[in-house]
Amino acid sequence: MPIVEAVLAMIAACIGFALIARRTRLPYSVMLVLGGMAIAFIPGIPQVELDPQIALAFFLPPLLQGSAFRTDWREFRHNLRPILFLAVGAVLFTALCIGAVAKWMIPDLPWAAAIALGAIVAPPDAVAATSILQRLRIPRRIVTVLEGESLVNDATALVLYRFAVAAMATAFSPWEAAAAFVVVGAGGIAIGWLGGRAAVWAIPRLRDTLLEVAATFVICFAVFLAAEAVHASGVMAVVTAGLVLGRAAYRDLSANTRQAARAVWGFIEFILNSLVFILIGLQLNAILDRIEGYTAATLIGLALLLSAVLIVSRFLWVVPASWLLRLIPAMRHREPLPPWSHTVVICWAGMRGVVSLAAALALPLDFPARDLLVFLAFCAILATLVLQGTTLGWVIRRLRIEEKRSTTMPWDEAAARTLVAQASLAKLVAHADDPLDGAIARDIMPEYRDRVRLLDGIGQGAVAAERTARLQLRLQALRHGRDRLVRHHAEDGLDDEILHRIGQELDLEELRLRRLLGIAEEI
Known part of the structure; x- marks a missing residue:
């Protein structure tokens, strides 16, 4: 029971902190x-002691798969070079910089x-990046690169x-390490792809929404544990499986499964995100109790210097390397140098999180200066979250790259909606002369012609006042219908199952109308 009470208390605290974050406009994490x-x-x-194995094997797979599932594969592939440039190059460069400074500050440290x-503090965190970026309206390419980096850099x-860690026990060759690095990453990708394809084949055949949603959770843990069992990259396996499923x-998935999975995964990600960050804060007391032999001034100095190196090293890698790559004519022609403001945002968005803390806590108990390394890792997480996390929005606004709310529906969205409406209308037109269904088709064709006309107007930049009025009237009519259904249930004894069935249909239609109306209300 104590563990149940502790978890419930932390979830309640998370809800309270979320409300405070909304009021103070601070990042949730x-x-x-x-x-x-x-x-x-x-x-x-x-x-509260956070078991590092639980942190990596319980929290990480669903959070990574959730992020990968929502990732636009086409955008991810198109930006693969800058993503790998950060996820591999920046991580290795940062790790070497931190290692050199740590060795200089603590000469006895091997x-x-x-x-x-x-390596512990080098990778920016997927959870931290997503929790902050989703609140900001910035160019899509920046979001794609940062989220893509945070999905891959953990590996x-x-x-x-x-x-x-292994080098502390035995000597190893850098060339062997490099080859093993490629094998570990490729093995994780292969396992994730196979697991993802197996899930895509198996899930629709379950023919039960609850079982299908449950299977999406099983697959993320299955590919992670399978990859780790053969010493491949569990992170790459989960990310690959998430991309395949997405x-x-x-x-391949049914509408019911997509709708249910969206709600269930949203709830699970909120709970796990919340617990991860509050558990990071709860570790401080235990970490401080284990540090001995260092004065407060020494600890503060070490923490500040390493945190500063962690932040500056990202600038030292990204800025010069971006410029040098454009010296190659083919690269400059295919991918021009981005605005300097975009580069600054990418450099500043380097928040660390749960992976860094879990890796630090997973150090062997006899590891040299283990308690000091755990403390420094915690300080790096805290410094980047508080300093960069709280100022990232200010930096974006100061550089004037935050995108303004569109006064019309984006042209590509309008074009996609028009395509759907035109295809639906074409199907009805094909049935217009049918002796059985022709009368019905002709009866509902005006509604689809009306949709096409309105969407064509939006795509051409027309004023959306008429569409707004139509949506508002439909929403009012729907709510009036629902009120009448509820009164019928209360007064005439309508069966609960029928109430829930019709109510669910009305709820889905209201969500559709509100989503469309929300676009109109931003005008």
């Missing part, structure tokens, strides 16, 4: 970390331990981390 730190110092609160610290860092969602 930052508020949770700060709130967890505050709770940790309340007298009588028991220390090089392998210093590189292990660099780079964790592989480097494993080699650094591409197949609208082709």
Whole structure:
């Protein structure tokens, strides 16, 4: 029972901190970390120890697969070069910088331990990036690159981390490490692709919405554990499986499954995100209790210097390398140098999170300076979340790259909606002369012609006042119908099952109308 009570208490605290974050306009993840730190110092609160294996094997797979599932594969593939440029190059460069500075500050620290610290804090976190980026309206390419980086960079860092920890026990060749790095990554991708394809084949054949949604959770843990069992990259396996499922969602999954999965996964991701960040804050008390032999001034100095190096090293990699790549004519022609403001945002969006903390806590108990390394990793997470997380929105607004709300529906969305309406209308026209269905088809054709006409107007930039009025009237009529249904249930004893069945249909239609009307209300 204590574990159940603790989890429920943390979820309740997460809801409270989410409300505070909304009122104060602070990033949700930052508020949770700060709130967890505050709770940790309340007298009588028991220390919370985060098992690193649970953090990696329980929290990471669903959060990574959820992010990968929503990732636009076409955009991801189109931006693969800058994504790998950050996810591999920037992570290795940052790890070397942190390792060199750590070795310089702590001469007795072995090089392998210093590189292990660099690998721990090098990768920006997918959860932290998503929780902050989703609140901002910035160019789509920046979001794609940053989210893509955060999906892949954990694999780079964790592989480097494993080699650094192993190097403390045995010597190894850098060439062997590089070859093993490629094998580990390729093995994870292969396992994830096979698992994803198996899920795409099996899930529709379950023919039960609840079973199909449950299977999407099973697959993320299955591919992660399978990859880890053969010493491949579990992170790459989960990301690959998520991308495969995301591409197949609208082709192979039923509408009920997509709707249910969207709701269930949204809830699960909120809970896991919340618990991850509040658990990070709750670790502070236990970490401080284990540090011995260092004065407060020394610890603060080490933490500040390493955090500064962590932030600056990303600029040192991204800015010069971006410019040097454009010296190649083919590269400059295919991918021109982005505006400097975009580069600054990519450099500043380097928040660390749960993977760094879990990797630090997973260090062997006899690892050199283990407690100090865990403390420094925690300080790096805290510094990047608080400093970069709270100021990222300000930086974006200051650089004037935040996109304004569109006064019309985006042309590509209008074109897609028009395509759907025209295809539906064409099907009705084909049935117009049918002796059986012709009368029905002719009766409902005006509604689809009306849709095409309105959508064509939006695509041409026409004023959406007429569409807004139509949507508002439909929404009012729908709500009036629902009120009448509820009164019929209360007064005339309508069966509950019928109420729920019709009510669900009305709810889905209301969501559709509100989504369209929300676009109109932004005008």
